[in-house]
Amino acid sequence: MADAQKPKKQIVPKKNPMPAQDPAVRSRNFNEVALGYSPETAIAEAGRCLQCKNEPCRQGCPVEVDIPAFLKLASEGDFAGAIAKIKEKNALPAVCGRVCPQENQCEKYCTLGKKHEPVGIGRVERFCADWELAKGVKLPEVAPPTGFKVAVVGSGPAGITCAADLAKLGHKVTMFEALHVAGGVLMYGIPEFRLPKAVVQAEVENVKKLGVEIEVNSVVGKFATVDQLMEEGGFDAVFIGTGAGLPYFMNIPGENLCGVYSANEFLTRTNLMKAYQFPEWDTPIKVGRKVAVLGGGNVAMDAARTALRLGAEESWIVYRRSDKELPARHEEVEHAHEEGVKFAFLTSPTRIIGDDNGVVKAMECIRYELGEPDASGRRSPVPIPGSEYTMEVDTVVVAIGQGPNPLVPRTTKGLEVNRKGNIVANPETGATSKPGVYAGGDVVTGAATVILAMGAGKVGARSIHDYLMAKKSAK
Amino acid sequence: MYRILEKEVFSPIIKLMVIEAPKVARSCQAGQFVILRIHEEGERIPLTIADFDREKGTITIVFQEVGKTTEQLGAMNAGDSLRDFVGPLGVPSHIEKFGTVMVVGGGVGIAPVHPIARELKKAGNHVIGVIGSRTKELMFWEDKMREACSELHVTTDDGSYVRKGFVTDVMKEIIEDRGKENINLVLAIGPQPMMRACCNLTREYGLKTVVSLNALMVDGTGMCGCCRVSVGGVTKFVCVDGPEFDGHEVDWLELARRGAYFREEEQKARERAKEKHSCQCGCGGGK
Numbered sequence: 001m002a003d004a005q006k007p008k009k010q011i012v013p014k015k016n017p018m019p020a021q022d023p024a025v026r027s028r029n030f031n032e033v034a035l036g037y038s039p040e041t042a043i044a045e046a047g048r049c050l051q052c053k054n055e056p057c058r059q060g061c062p063v064e065v066d067i068p069a070f071l072k073l074a075s076e077g078d079f080a081g082a083i084a085k086i087k088e089k090n091a092l093p094a095v096c097g098r099v100c101p102q103e104n105q106c107e108k109y110c111t112l113g114k115k116h117e118p119v120g121i122g123r124v125e126r127f128c129a130d131w132e133l134a135k136g137v138k139l140p141e142v143a144p145p146t147g148f149k150v151a152v153v154g155s156g157p158a159g160i161t162c163a164a165d166l167a168k169l170g171h172k173v174t175m176f177e178a179l180h181v182a183g184g185v186l187m188y189g190i191p192e193f194r195l196p197k198a199v200v201q202a203e204v205e206n207v208k209k210l211g212v213e214i215e216v217n218s219v220v221g222k223f224a225t226v227d228q229l230m231e232e233g234g235f236d237a238v239f240i241g242t243g244a245g246l247p248y249f250m251n252i253p254g255e256n257l258c259g260v261y262s263a264n265e266f267l268t269r270t271n272l273m274k275a276y277q278f279p280e281w282d283t284p285i286k287v288g289r290k291v292a293v294l295g296g297g298n299v300a301m302d303a304a305r306t307a308l309r310l311g312a313e314e315s316w317i318v319y320r321r322s323d324k325e326l327p328a329r330h331e332e333v334e335h336a337h338e339e340g341v342k343f344a345f346l347t348s349p350t351r352i353i354g355d356d357n358g359v360v361k362a363m364e365c366i367r368y369e370l371g372e373p374d375a376s377g378r379r380s381p382v383p384i385p386g387s388e389y390t391m392e393v394d395t396v397v398v399a400i401g402q403g404p405n406p407l408v409p410r411t412t413k414g415l416e417v418n419r420k421g422n423i424v425a426n427p428e429t430g431a432t433s434k435p436g437v438y439a440g441g442d443v444v445t446g447a448a449t450v451i452l453a454m455g456a457g458k459v460g461a462r463s464i465h466d467y468l469m470a471k472k473s474a475k
Numbered sequence: 476m477y478r479i480l481e482k483e484v485f486s487p488i489i490k491l492m493v494i495e496a497p498k499v500a501r502s503c504q505a506g507q508f509v510i511l512r513i514h515e516e517g518e519r520i521p522l523t524i525a526d527f528d529r530e531k532g533t534i535t536i537v538f539q540e541v542g543k544t545t546e547q548l549g550a551m552n553a554g555d556s557l558r559d560f561v562g563p564l565g566v567p568s569h570i571e572k573f574g575t576v577m578v579v580g581g582g583v584g585i586a587p588v589h590p591i592a593r594e595l596k597k598a599g600n601h602v603i604g605v606i607g608s609r610t611k612e613l614m615f616w617e618d619k620m621r622e623a624c625s626e627l628h629v630t631t632d633d634g635s636y637v638r639k640g641f642v643t644d645v646m647k648e649i650i651e652d653r654g655k656e657n658i659n660l661v662l663a664i665g666p667q668p669m670m671r672a673c674c675n676l677t678r679e680y681g682l683k684t685v686v687s688l689n690a691l692m693v694d695g696t697g698m699c700g701c702c703r704v705s706v707g708g709v710t711k712f713v714c715v716d717g718p719e720f721d722g723h724e725v726d727w728l729e730l731a732r733r734g735a736y737f738r739e740e741e742q743k744a745r746e747r748a749k750e751k752h753s754c755q756c757g758c759g760g761g762k
Contacts, residue, residue: 178561178694178696179694180512180519180558180559180561188694188698216559217498217559217560217561218498218561219561219562219564219696222502222562222563222564223498223499223501223502223562223563224498224501224502245694245696245697245698246697246698247698247699247700249700249710255710256703256704256705256710256726256729256733258732258733258735258736259736261700261701262699262700262701264698264699264700265693265699265700265701268693268694268698268699269693269699272693273518273519273693274516277516278740278744279740279743279744279747280516281516281518282516282517282518282543282544282744283518283519283693284737284740284741284744286736286737286740357732358728358729358732358733359732359736405696405697405698406697406715407696407697407715
């Protein structure tokens, strides 16, 4: 049959492998794990794309990148054209090429992937973005000024995307960031070895070049409320993208002992404050000999892999379901395995035990078995009575999830939130219950991915533009 | 960058700085704090606001040199700039007319107590001020406190100034003298052992006591939970739920232990900075 159809192109069944640091070496340093394609490999990988007519990959991209078009350009060696095509839709390609869960998005729908391995879309995207960053970035066109001012609260993936899109449309955008550096979770959360901070800052600089002003050290809800920004600050609209900055704890005894960190604290000390360079950098961190990370998501994998790099002899993921239910990206779990992270599945702590100085020394755990599927379709874990045992640990990192940071919702009049504290926003438009105020990303959806937040930032920008244009014609 | 406009040296280890920070000054209230960072490689440290001037757009901080960052800060001068300065953070003090309020400041805690005393008096309270320091050399702002309070009592641990005794000795005398029913609220700020001692005293009299806690922090916006403390058996974040709490409910032992967890590293950083520092430029040893 294949012969009869005469395929236009030679099928290359396997992805070009991503060069990576050796696991034994990298598990002890903070340098980036994946080293990136060479130009030749990028051309070859992009050339694997069948350029099929129905373009199923595009439905998998939350920011609507024209994937076949950029792959075609890249396959011809026109990297400048390829990155320009990507940037029509994606303000952070060097970030997305690294941290997007492509296997659940574009690559999941790739036609080639039905029988073979899908095109390494993310890897080619990363190559094109890095190629451009190295060469110097060509700025996209910016529309003439509209005279409207928009405040973007939070400079993570949702905020940056929204700000960049609005700036390109000619609006004057100010982005407020609570920490001392822009980037949000890309700076404080995702580790250097997965996403170098220099890459994030290069992307932030590009957004600034579009005319976006960034005010760091500015906690909205504290120095000014959203209402004050609109009434006194002269902002015509506000986008809230403040993320999932509220750590959840287990609520078990011993959680306030020394040596118990939230994943946010553990990662923020390491990534944002560069504790791995202590004492050259001032902020310290302690890991001890044996670390237990509670949880099975990407954040848990990041924490467990970070612990090894900080010098822990053993780093354990303690997860109450089995390996099949791990919510982390497949690649992250694989990398963790390769680096020597150990897994205690069907296990959960019941209490954390301290020494005479109030420092963690052990964790009492109980074993679980999988019962009937719950509402989410996952088999729910059931504790096995009498299976308690003690695990000696020096450090515990709680990585069981984050909620929305309440600072902005609590201080904004008339802003509707749900039971969990997430801002209620129309998924089609990002509109909140408050006129002129839009929201998107983790503060709306709960902790999710970088790219979904970016998609929400894009939707917010479009709606804010429509809102402002309607306001203009009403004048 | 945030410019240091004025510097005042109260003692070799206690210093005042007026910082240009209009964004913080426009909205801050008594009881709130800021987080600052001196240089790019610096740590983020919280300091309670000692005073502010909305019109000039300035914030006053008073700090005691206890570690690397505060020592480096102390070596800086008017005209120098801080890398980062963010606030106002935390919940403002609850100000209303309680009646008679005893406001207690110990050591460097006199500074953050000052704006709260002033606001309480403005709200119509009779404010009994009690301030104490280890020794005469470490006493400051007696004049400002006298103005902010309705009456002021001063003591030193070693008796080198006014009288000898801890603030708790003075508090006890006042409570006994006036009668516990004639005091409606106590507010105490200072080193942890002093606040704890104040709470132990007032518990005997059933006098509600508010304290302002100092905890280790990273972001200061509720994101990391480094500053968590048990209050009445419930975990609270000092940065967003506090810094003020009912002192009788605070788990002081846990707070002290969590605060000391990085002592070894702090010591190491401090010694390293001292060794490295040979220049006279006021950089405090840089990184």
